[in-house]
Amino acid sequence: MTQPKNIVVIGAGIVGTSIAVNLIQYGANITVIDKDTQTNGASRLSFAWINAAGKTPFDYHDLNRRSMEMWPRYAQSLGRDVGFKVGGTITWETSEQRGEALINKVKRAQSYGYPIRLATQNELQNHEPNLTIENVVAASICEIEGQVEPPRVIQAAIDKIIESGGEVSLGEAFENFEFDSTDHLITGVKTTNRTLPCDLVVVAAGIDTTDIGYKAHTFLPQSTSPGVVVKTSPMPPLLNGIVYAPSLEEYGREVHMKQLIDGTFVIGEGEQSSKNTDDSIENAKRLVEFATRYLPQLGEASPRVEPIGYRPMPLDGFPAIGFVKETPNAYMAVTHSGVTLAPLIGELASIEITHGVSTPQLDAFRPNRFNTDGTGGRTDSPD
Ligand SMILES: Cc1cc2nc3c(=O)[nH]c(=O)nc-3n(C[C@H](O)[C@H](O)[C@H](O)COP(=O)(O)OP(=O)(O)OC[C@H]3O[C@@H](n4cnc5c(N)ncnc54)[C@H](O)[C@@H]3O)c2cc1C
Known part of the structure; x- marks a missing residue:
């Protein structure tokens, strides 16, 4: 393939902007479009924990691990504070059954060479002194996991793309492709505003990638995976990192929380990957009240409802990244855990697109693994 010159990226989420910011360094002419003005996709509504401990099998775990290690460089390259912090993750369980599952998860991650360890109640308490931690049956600490704030990352990446001579057009939606006479190669992208001539298209449109894929004659099935995070009014600094606390009997679900740069809690x-469609204020209040059992100062915080976020989720749960055979100048990138994976996807996708190579790390995660009848895909599970 000759080096592409004009590339249109559909989707200005954390994945699309990471690919675009990497591509522009290779001298491509980049136009990024997004149907939203605030890039309201999964990235903005994400919990945005950078992690790999629970991910399996090894190839998927390793993809996440490698991307985690790339985050400091990516965050620094964006030239401003994007809320990136490696504050570690603590987890604990208070029942024998759940404790055993946690120990097994820790052992599996250790067998992948991942630096997570079992910890005592005192060690957890030293790591997060403001938490109320009781009745610990099993606990773990992973010092290398972290967090970031996707809206800040996306805005910084957009600014960098524009500074480097690219175009980012928000509020401009993809409508269709134009093809050459063979009906195989895309020659243009029709949007709500215009037609953009192009040599290559990157589709990083999250849950909408499936519909856009049909228009590129390809089938990339996804499952529906709604999730809700609740935010609070800003609070003084209370947490160092990510907290995964056990389920309380009367609530029935675990709670996880972190704190943003401006003091906001995300819960x-x-x-x-739990599914949740309750974005009511009652649910937000209940969740904050539950979190208050672990962090009493949260009693002072006012909950804020966030819309339901829909995780991009290829049918088998694994990333789908690469060119599609039906339309050889269309490159797809759709994944859950896209916050963790964004630096790696940006780097590998831009190398594959610019240099015409196929990176082995992505071989098991290609979009064409699904059959048109919905079968195919990987038979193992990502967690
Ligand atoms: C509740 C929740 C919790 C999560 N927690 C984590 C976590 O802790 N850690 C983690 O790593 N990941 C997490 N994820 C997953 C992660 O947020 C996503 O994998 C990631 O944000 C995907 O980024 P993206 O850029 O591919 O998609 P998106 O952010 O959805 O961006 C796609 C963009 O494409 C645009 N678009 C769609 N259709 C069109 C069109 N026709 N024309 C133009 N533009 C279009 C959309 O407007 C959108 O801005 C979570 C997700 C949710 C919802």
Whole structure:
């Protein structure tokens, strides 16, 4: 493939902007479009924990691990504070059954060479002195996990793309592709405003990638995975890192929380991919009240409801990244854990697109693994 010159990136979420910011360094002419003016996709509504401990099997874990290690450089390259912090993750359980599951998860991550360790109640308390931690049956600490603030990352990346001569157009939606006479190669992207001639298209449109994929003659099925995080009014600094606290009997789900640069708390419930569609203020109040059992100072915070976020989720749960055979100048990038994976996807995708190579790290995660009848895909599970 000759080096592409004009590249249109559809989707200005954390994944699309990471790919665009990497591509522009290779001298491509980049136009990024997003149908929203505030890039309201999954990235803005994410819990945005940078992690790999619970991810399996090894190839998927390792993809996340490698991206975690790239985050400091990516954050620094954006030239401003994007809320990136490696404050570690603590987790504990208060029942024998859940404790055993946690120990097994820690052992599995250790067998991948991941620096997570079992910890005592005192060690957790030293790590997060403001928390109320009781009745610990099993606990873990992972010092290398962290957090970031996707809206800040996206804005910084957009500014960098524009400074480097690219165009970012928010409020401009993809409508269709124009093809050459063979009907295989895209020659233009029709948007709500204009037609953008192009040599290559990157589709990083989150949950909408499936519909856009149809228009590129390809099938990239996704499952629906709604999630809700609740935010609070800003509070003084109370947490060092990410907290995964156990379920309380009367609540029935685990709670996880972190604190942003401006003091806002972000609180979620259940496991990392738990489905939740309750974005009511009552649910927000209940979740903050539950979190207050672990962090009494949260009693002073006012909950703020956030809309339901829909995780981009290829049908088998694994990332789908790469060119598609039906339309060889269309590159797709859709994934859960896209906050963790954004630096790696940006780097590998831009290398594949610019240099025409195929990186082995992505071989098991190609979009064409699904059959048109919905079968295919990987048979293992990402967590
Ligand atoms: C509740 C929740 C919690 C999460 N927690 C974590 C976590 O702790 N750690 C982690 O790593 N990941 C987490 N994730 C997943 C992560 O947020 C996503 O994988 C990531 O944000 C995906 O980024 P993206 O850029 O691919 O998609 P998005 O952020 O959804 O961006 C896609 C963009 O495409 C645009 N678009 C769509 N259609 C069109 C069109 N027709 N024309 C133009 N533009 C279009 C959208 O407007 C959107 O801005 C979570 C997600 C949710 C919802």
